[in-house]
Amino acid sequence: MAVEVILPKVDMDMETGQISRWYAKDGDTVTKGQLLFEIETDKAAMEVDAPASGILGDISAAEGAVVPVGQAVAWIYAEGEERKGGNATAVEPVIVAEASVPAPVNPVAQPVATPVPAVQAEVSGVRATPLARRLAREAGLDLNGVAGSGPKGRVQKKDVEECLATVAPVAVVPQRVATPAPRPVTLSQAEGALNAVWLRQGEAGYLPIVLIHGFASDLNSWRMLLAGSNLKNPVLALDLPAHGQSPRYVPDSIDMIAAAVEATLTAHNVGSCILVGHSMGGAVATLTAARGFTDVRSLVLISSAGLGPQINGAFLEGLIRAKSEASVTPWLKELFADEALLSKAFINATVAQANDAELRHAQAGMAAQLCTDGTQTFEIRSSLAQLNIPVRLIFGAQDRIIPVAHASGLPGEIGVHVFSKCGHMPQIEQRDALLRIISECSKVVQ
Incomplete structure (x- = not known):
């Protein structure tokens, strides 16, 4: 049965997309998941995979063509099947959901648009990450003369720095550690952009602050921090995968979560930003900054995971199992040095999540994947060592989830703040x- 290949909708405002390149031609045999073509919108470049295996035919949009969302651009036929142009038999249309809507339980086969994080085309036609564009702009470097080492020849940060080192070495800020190429991560459409809400619109001229919560929480957990504050920055808060209103899948790695964050920032037109992450969100924020696709100007890490292997495995397992207020409350008390700071609203919100069986099941899978046998299976020290941006790390001296000792042994340029009479929740306890630390980091990067 012939399968229709359509131009998918990859962000909420998208009406058309330009096909920038075909990777297969009419008559080619393709397999499901194979890269078929690349499209560009005014926000990003996206790669579209084959929704089925078969023979590609009836390509109706050439490279450079601007195509409306939902229009067929080709068909995939079974071996020997009559072409659509020749009155093909039954046709199976492909339905593509918007990127912000989780896929149905039994979705129809569909082309998968894979975000190329935070990448846009220059007017000159050069493809580069936002960070590479900023570095080139500040150095007065023409990107047309820079060879890109990224996917499809995209210019990355290290390409600009290598070029500057050749023509003007003094203009380059030396790296402490050579920056590794970002590890490739493929996201399906259902695993793309995360749920995100602008908690503050902010004032013109201030960089947006992006908030990334910790395990078993959601974006609403930040509202207490912001209430009554005088932050002038726009504030965007995210729900991590398997949390809040984001898609409920189990990510294979922290890299996969960082790629989803990058796709989300692209969807919300966030270029340069300040990242603030708590616990697991701190590890995600660090990797997002280190990957170099997003122009992160400053990093604030609160009780961050990824700095050592130890973690309170009993807490993770107990919180996942608990369903009632009576069983949830003892585990939540572990988060605080002063248990009186544990509010009724905090307990009620946690109990509501605990009784969402699908949500908790996905979170259990995430905990098993990222904290196997009570051990953190990822690390961010190497990523922190390569950053040349202001970084602040905040820990509570009485943290019972992640040992405060993990704050030791970091590069001297990183500001470390350890608060006494404080546990795993400095955003509440301190x-x-x-807020003062976040404001100071905000001023540094204006």
């Missing part, structure tokens, strides 16, 4: 101090 709210005013944390």
Whole structure:
């Protein structure tokens, strides 16, 4: 049965997309998941995979063509099947959901648009990451003369720095550690952009602050921090995969979560930003900054995971199993040095999540994947060592989830703040101090 290949909708405002390149031609045999073509919108470049295996035919949009969302651009036929142009038999249309809507339980086969994080085409036609464009702009470097080492020849940060080192070595800020190429991550459409909400519109001229919560929480957990604050920055908060209103899949790695964050920032037109992450969100924020696709100007890490292998495995397992207020509350008390700071609203929100069986099942899978046998299976120290941006790390001296000792042994350029009489939740236990730190980082990068 012939399968229709359509131009998918990859962000909420998208009406058309330009086909920038075909990777297969009419008559080629293709397999499901194979890269078929690349499209560009005014926000990003996207790769579209084959929704089925078969023979590609009836390509109706050439490279450079601007195509409306939902229009067929080709068909995939079974071996020996009559072409559509020749009155093909039954046709199976492909339906593509918007990137922000989780896929149905039994979705129809569809082309998968894979985000190329935070990448846009220059007017000159050069493809480069936002960070590479900023570095080139500040150095007065023409990107047309820079050879890109990224996917499809995209210019990355290291390409600009290598070029500057050749023509003007003094203009380059030396790296502490050679920057590794970002590890490739493929996201399906259902695993693309995450749920995100602008909690503050902010004032013109201030960089957006992006908030990334920790395990078993959601974006609403940040509202207490922001209430009554005088931050002037726009504030965007995300729900991680398997949390809040984001798609409920189990990511294979922290890299996969970082790629989803990058896709989300692209969808919300966030270029340069300040990242603030708590616990697991701190590890995600660090890797997002280190990958170099997003122009992260400053990093604030709160009780961050990924700095050592130890973690309170009993807490993770107990919180996942608990379903009632009576069983949830003892585990939540582990988060605080002063249990009186554990509010009724915090407990109620956690109980509501605990009784969402699908949500908790996905979170259990995430905990098993990223914290196997009570051990953190990922690390961010090497990523922190390669960053040349302001970084602040905040820990509570009485943290019972992640040992405060993990804050030791970091590069001297990283500001480390350890608060006494504070546990795993400095954003609640040391709210005013944390807001001052975020404000200071915001001023540094204006």
